[in-house]
Amino acid sequence: MIPDLLGGLAREPAECIVRINDAPIDTLYPLLAEVVVETGRNAPDTATLTFETRRDERGEWAVQDATGLLDDTPLIREWNRVGIVAAFGMREEEVLRGFIRQIRAEYPEDAGAAKLIVECQDESLQLDRTHRRKSWGSETLPSSDLLILTETLGNYRGLAPDPMNGSGQSRIVGLNQDGTDIGLLQARAEDNGFELIFRRGVVYFGPPRPGLPTPQPMLMVYAGRAGNCMAINVTADAHQPDAVAFDLPAESGASTTEVRVEPDLPLLGRERAGNAESGLPPFVWRMSGEAGTSEARLRAKAQHKANEADLHRIQAEGELDGTLYGHVLLPGLPVGVDGLGSRLSGLYYVDGVTHTFNAQGYRQKFRLLRNAWGDTLDSLPGAGPLAAVMGGLDLSFGIGIGVGA
Numbered sequence: 001m002i003p004d005l006l007g008g009l010a011r012e013p014a015e016c017i018v019r020i021n022d023a024p025i026d027t028l029y030p031l032l033a034e035v036v037v038e039t040g041r042n043a044p045d046t047a048t049l050t051f052e053t054r055r056d057e058r059g060e061w062a063v064q065d066a067t068g069l070l071d072d073t074p075l076i077r078e079w080n081r082v083g084i085v086a087a088f089g090m091r092e093e094e095v096l097r098g099f100i101r102q103i104r105a106e107y108p109e110d111a112g113a114a115k116l117i118v119e120c121q122d123e124s125l126q127l128d129r130t131h132r133r134k135s136w137g138s139e140t141l142p143s144s145d146l147l148i149l150t151e152t153l154g155n156y157r158g159l160a161p162d163p164m165n166g167s168g169q170s171r172i173v174g175l176n177q178d179g180t181d182i183g184l185l186q187a188r189a190e191d192n193g194f195e196l197i198f199r200r201g202v203v204y205f206g207p208p209r210p211g212l213p214t215p216q217p218m219l220m221v222y223a224g225r226a227g228n229c230m231a232i233n234v235t236a237d238a239h240q241p242d243a244v245a246f247d248l249p250a251e252s253g254a255s256t257t258e259v260r261v262e263p264d265l266p267l268l269g270r271e272r273a274g275n276a277e278s279g280l281p282p283f284v285w286r287m288s289g290e291a292g293t294s295e296a297r298l299r300a301k302a303q304h305k306a307n308e309a310d311l312h313r314i315q316a317e318g319e320l321d322g323t324l325y326g327h328v329l330l331p332g333l334p335v336g337v338d339g340l341g342s343r344l345s346g347l348y349y350v351d352g353v354t355h356t357f358n359a360q361g362y363r364q365k366f367r368l369l370r371n372a373w374g375d376t377l378d379s380l381p382g383a384g385p386l387a388a389v390m391g392g393l394d395l396s397f398g399i400g401i402g403v404g405a
Contacts (some may be wrong), residue, residue: 014323016082016357017092019083020075020100023068028075031063033115033358037084037095040352041195041208041332045122047084047096053105053116063116064105076103077384082120086328086355093328094160094200095355097121124198126156128266136175144170145188149205152181158201163321166206168192169296191297193304197332208307210334210349210371215380217327219320221339228325228364232318232337234344236273240309242283244302248295259295260284261302263310263371268334268347270374273313279377285309311349314370322362329364336377337368345375 016035026053027031037047051143053063062087065074077100084096102119137143145168146161153159169192177184189205191195197204221229243263247256274283287302316337329335331350340346348368356363 008313013088014326014357014362015087016095016362017085017087017124019085020080021068021203022081022083027077028063028066030060035084035355035357037355038352039096039331041197041350044124044198045096045098046101047082047098047120049118049120049203051116051118053114055111055114058389059401061105061114061116064071064103076100076116076249084253086322086357087117088264089325095328096122098119098198100126101125108392110236122198123156123159123201124196125185127152127185130151131180132177132184132323133249134177136177137172139173142171142173143175144172144340145192145205148175148188149203151205152185155181159198160202162204162206162372163200164206164209165204166192166194168194169204169300190304192387193300193307196333199330204332208265208311208349209332209367210268210311210347211335213335215334216350217325217330217346218336218338219318219325219336220376221282224405227339228321228338229339230319230321232315232316232340234316234340237312238274238316240283242274242282242314243284244287244303244309246299254326259302259335260301261299263306265307265371266272267372268349268355268370269376274371306316310371311369314344315371316348316366316368316370318366318368320364322364325364329366335368336380338377342375343373345381346370346372346377 008013018035028231031051031053032049033052034050035047036050037045055061064076067073068075080100082096082098082100083094085092085094088276098121100118103355104114104117104119106113107115108114109112112273119128129213132403145167149161149168153161168188184392185205187197190231192207194206195208196202219229219232220227221232242258245258245260248259283298287298287305331352333350334347335350337348348370351367351369354369356365
């Protein structure tokens, strides 16, 4: 463990710990070749565990026939609970919490290349088991999105709504559910332009949060021994609309009224991307109307599309060294990027992260979004003159990354 002489932090070799039904898979770590976890803000988090497997003299296979330490219950079994964490010394950060969804055994011609591949999904998977027919809200007792979310999550152990959830729509009357609970929540999130994120036992149901006051630990590019970002590419996309419009039918007659919705996200820099001084008219994308759709629903959809387009004005892709970063980068939250110059450095919004643990180490491939130019990192909490000298520190240390505890 090597301390950060200025910040009091420590860099520890990163390890991957896998727990099934809350117990580490100690006996299987030597056969665990790779763990890949896909996390994002618009889809369930998933994981793929790839094991090498061998057959013993009794005809039993080391992984697919493995049992728990206290009984003969199969260890790799559908719907067993799975937890994957990144461990930095004594400190752990969760990467995924969920269930085993699929098990695939591969027996090629070469017996030495046999594998067992375990596919996992976050805790949203359990909401996709029961088909319900229910009507939410009545004229005398209307419902709301928060009530729907709270009551739905109450059917499942270990899930709670995030205190930062958005309010969504109120006075919902006669909303018919004819499907699974996850289908209902995904539809409600879409209607409100919300993100739906299952993370660490908490469900976030709300608008994008690029403007949170305290972002995640910073990504450092070309920062010498303080660097953690191995590579990053940034692209500015000019073909993103400035606003989204839809037609609202008039109360009488055949004429319609155009409603134009502009993004309402905070700027992640000093100057909005898109070059408003180009002299061109505003770029407005028109949304196709749906018969019988209310103005509130159309406006929410238009707001969502306008905000997504705004976030995609500047896009970045890159890769982190997980040990040097020392944290799990989380989608749906902001992060600072330093070392790209006064125009490209600054706050970005994390769209997705692919975590890979294997013999080569711990890597995090990320996708970032931004709606503005300009470095505002000096205004973040904790920023100050010490940040400027971090790249000059001579923190010499060895790096070792393993899979297992």
